[in-house]
Amino acid sequence: MSSAATKVAQSQQPQPAAAEAPPAKDAARVPKDYSSYRVVAAKHPWRWVGTAAVALGVLAVAGSLATNPRWEWGVVAQWFTAQSVVNGLVETLKLTAISGILGFVLGFILALMRLSASPLLVSVSWTFSWIFRSTPLLVQMLLWYNLGYLYEKISLGIPFTDVRFFEVQTTTLISQFAAAVLGLTLNQAAYSAEIIRGGILSVDQGQLEAAAALGIPAWRRSTRIVLPQAMRAILPTAFNEIIGLVKGTSIVYVLAYSELFYTVQVIYNRTQQVLPLLLVATLWYIVITSVLSVFQYYIERHYSRGAVRNLPLTPLQKARKFFATHAAVPNRRNL
Amino acid sequence: MTNTLTAPTAARGLVEITGVRKSFGATEVLKGVSLTVEPGGVAVIVGPSGSGKSTLLRTINHLEKVDGGHITIDGQLVGYEVRGDRLYELREKEILKQRTGIGMVFQNFNLFPHLTALENVAEAPVVAQGRSKEEARRRGLELLDRVGLKDRADAYPRQLSGGQQQRVAIARALALDPKILLFDEPTSALDPELVNEVLDVIRELATSGTTLVIVTHEMGFARDVADTVVFMDQGQIVEQGTPQQIFSNPQEPRTRSFFSKVLEPAFNI
Numbered sequence: 001m002s003s004a005a006t007k008v009a010q011s012q013q014p015q016p017a018a019a020e021a022p023p024a025k026d027a028a029r030v031p032k033d034y035s036s037y038r039v040v041a042a043k044h045p046w047r048w049v050g051t052a053a054v055a056l057g058v059l060a061v062a063g064s065l066a067t068n069p070r071w072e073w074g075v076v077a078q079w080f081t082a083q084s085v086v087n088g089l090v091e092t093l094k095l096t097a098i099s100g101i102l103g104f105v106l107g108f109i110l111a112l113m114r115l116s117a118s119p120l121l122v123s124v125s126w127t128f129s130w131i132f133r134s135t136p137l138l139v140q141m142l143l144w145y146n147l148g149y150l151y152e153k154i155s156l157g158i159p160f161t162d163v164r165f166f167e168v169q170t171t172t173l174i175s176q177f178a179a180a181v182l183g184l185t186l187n188q189a190a191y192s193a194e195i196i197r198g199g200i201l202s203v204d205q206g207q208l209e210a211a212a213a214l215g216i217p218a219w220r221r222s223t224r225i226v227l228p229q230a231m232r233a234i235l236p237t238a239f240n241e242i243i244g245l246v247k248g249t250s251i252v253y254v255l256a257y258s259e260l261f262y263t264v265q266v267i268y269n270r271t272q273q274v275l276p277l278l279l280v281a282t283l284w285y286i287v288i289t290s291v292l293s294v295f296q297y298y299i300e301r302h303y304s305r306g307a308v309r310n311l312p313l314t315p316l317q318k319a320r321k322f323f324a325t326h327a328a329v330p331n332r333r334n335l
Numbered sequence: 336m337t338n339t340l341t342a343p344t345a346a347r348g349l350v351e352i353t354g355v356r357k358s359f360g361a362t363e364v365l366k367g368v369s370l371t372v373e374p375g376g377v378a379v380i381v382g383p384s385g386s387g388k389s390t391l392l393r394t395i396n397h398l399e400k401v402d403g404g405h406i407t408i409d410g411q412l413v414g415y416e417v418r419g420d421r422l423y424e425l426r427e428k429e430i431l432k433q434r435t436g437i438g439m440v441f442q443n444f445n446l447f448p449h450l451t452a453l454e455n456v457a458e459a460p461v462v463a464q465g466r467s468k469e470e471a472r473r474r475g476l477e478l479l480d481r482v483g484l485k486d487r488a489d490a491y492p493r494q495l496s497g498g499q500q501q502r503v504a505i506a507r508a509l510a511l512d513p514k515i516l517l518f519d520e521p522t523s524a525l526d527p528e529l530v531n532e533v534l535d536v537i538r539e540l541a542t543s544g545t546t547l548v549i550v551t552h553e554m555g556f557a558r559d560v561a562d563t564v565v566f567m568d569q570g571q572i573v574e575q576g577t578p579q580q581i582f583s584n585p586q587e588p589r590t591r592s593f594f595s596k597v598l599e600p601a602f603n604i
Contacts, residue, residue, distance in 0.1 A: 204445075206441060206443055206445040207445060207447065209398060209441070209445065210439075210441060210445035210446075210447070211447075212398065212431070212434065213396055213398060213434055213437075213438075213439040214434070214435075214458070214459035214463060214507070214508075214511065215431040215432065215434045215435035215459060215463035215464075215511065216431070216458065216459055216462050216463055217427075217428070217431060217462065217463070218427060220462050224458070224462075225447055228449045229447075229448065229449055303449075305449055305491065306448045306449040306450065306451075306491035306492065306493060307448060307449065307493070308493070309493055309494055
């Protein structure tokens with residue numbers, strides 16, 4: 001930047017004397033035709049220096065990953081697609097999907113409660129978030145799993161009467177899976193309620209007024225007018241949460257639930273290949289997160305309709321444009 | 336100038352405001368306002384900022400609930416139902432139905448940014464009046480054509496200029512075939528060179544038999560288009576009359592002092 005700026009400043013100095021002074025009057029009348037001139041692109045030498053330095057660093061890291069035998073890539077490859085690891089992966093995905101969906105549905109309800117006019121609904125919603133955000137997830141998990149100790153039986157009936165529709169032993173109802181889903185869902189709901197509420201609050205009040213003035217019913221107002229606009233504010237944080245949840249599921253190892261992380265632990269306790277197996281889990285988490293990031297990009301793009309003047313190009317469109325323009329080098333001027 | 340176009344359908348869009356009061360916290364912004372706008376009439380409300388003009392406008396379609404007094408449209412109470420000697424507050428659904436007879440155009444347009452111009456116009460007829468999507472689309476295009484924006488039907492609001500956005504907003508308000516149109520400072524958020532394209536559309540509407548209630552700071556336009564000019568100050572109607580009476584021969588000192596501040600630059604050229 002600065003080097004380019006000084007160059008311009010220097011080159012401007014001699015110009016007025018040399019080029020502009022003699023033909024000043026004529027030039028002012030007849031605009032000069034520059035259409036036959038060749039355009040020379042601005043040079044950015046420091047950009048190349050920076051690129052080279054970073055490339056060197058990347059190469060060094062990649063080299064050490066490849067050549068250091070202690071990474072034991074052979075072991076990683078051996079376990080990466082092993083049946084037990086894949087089973088664990090499926091469990092992780094299952095937990096993420098179920099708790100993610102239930103958590104956000106419950107969070108949406110909690111957000112609406114919090115924004116409602118009823119003081120009771122507001123305080124119940126607030127208390128829920130307060131409790132579940134104040135206690136460690138680990139503790140919540142263990143509490144849910146040990147619910148049988150607090151309440152031996154769980155029954156559904158009419159409160160304050162002896163009518164019972166069914167009754168069940170708590171320990172049979174709360175399996176490891178149920179405890180895991182319960183813990184993750186409720187915790188997720190507490191956080192997503194705040195995210196969704198924030199999104200709804202970010203939509204201009206005038207939008208609701210305009211919708212009301214047009215006689216659009218309340219439910220339609222939320223789903224058609226407010227939520228699509230709120231989504232822009234909700235999505236980035238929501239994906240943060242879901243990505244956090246993917247890795248957060250690893251906490252259910254305390255319930256000896258065989259998801260990805262617990263499975264890997266069991267294996268390395270047996271084979272003593274701790275680092276390669278942690279690497280197996282890490283690589284899978286990276287894969288899941290990458291896939292989610294792609295989803296995030298396209299979903300965010302969908303909801304940015306109307307919010308930006310022109311939709312940004314997708315990576316695919318960018319690549320196509322790059323090749324289309326760079327393939328036709330002789331016609332540079334037409335860029 | 337005044338277009339006393341007596342609408343063919345007699346009692347369509349008669350607005351009667353009687354002794355309306357409204358407070359925000361401790362400040363009383365409307366202190367017993369009474370005003371009648373005849374069907375097909377054009378009432379322009381002018382006055383200094385904070386005089387309660389916009390609040391009065393918003394009580395007409397019940398966006399603001401009144402604290403006292405009442406408003407009727409063609410004899411029907413806004414927001415309440417009379418049964419015996421009591422006024423029952425209407426439920427949301429019934430209020431929404433009343434509002435479909437009253438279009439509103441906002442200062443900041445309040446177009447839905449994630450919907451195209453045509454979708455903005457065609458949304459309410461489908462969900463509030465139960466028309467078919469196809470019909471709403473066709474009518475939407477007609478209305479966009481009427482405000483001169485048929486070719487921008489698929490543009491999103493942010494791709495339009497302020498004047499174009501406000502014209503879409505007017506088309507959106509017209510889509511429900513309202514008896515009454517409320518304009519809340521429709522040109523205040525516009526660049527000066529865009530004001531006229533919006534005023535031209537409103538001028539055209541003034542001759543169409545729809546009742547218009549307009550809050551504006553455009554005095555030239557008010558003089559041009561109004562049957563009745565209403566001057567408000569500090570939550571009260573100070574003076575009302577024909578544009579001739581109010582602009583050329585105001586009786587009240589407050590009216591005179593207001594116009595002496597706002598009219599000079601525009602009229603004494």
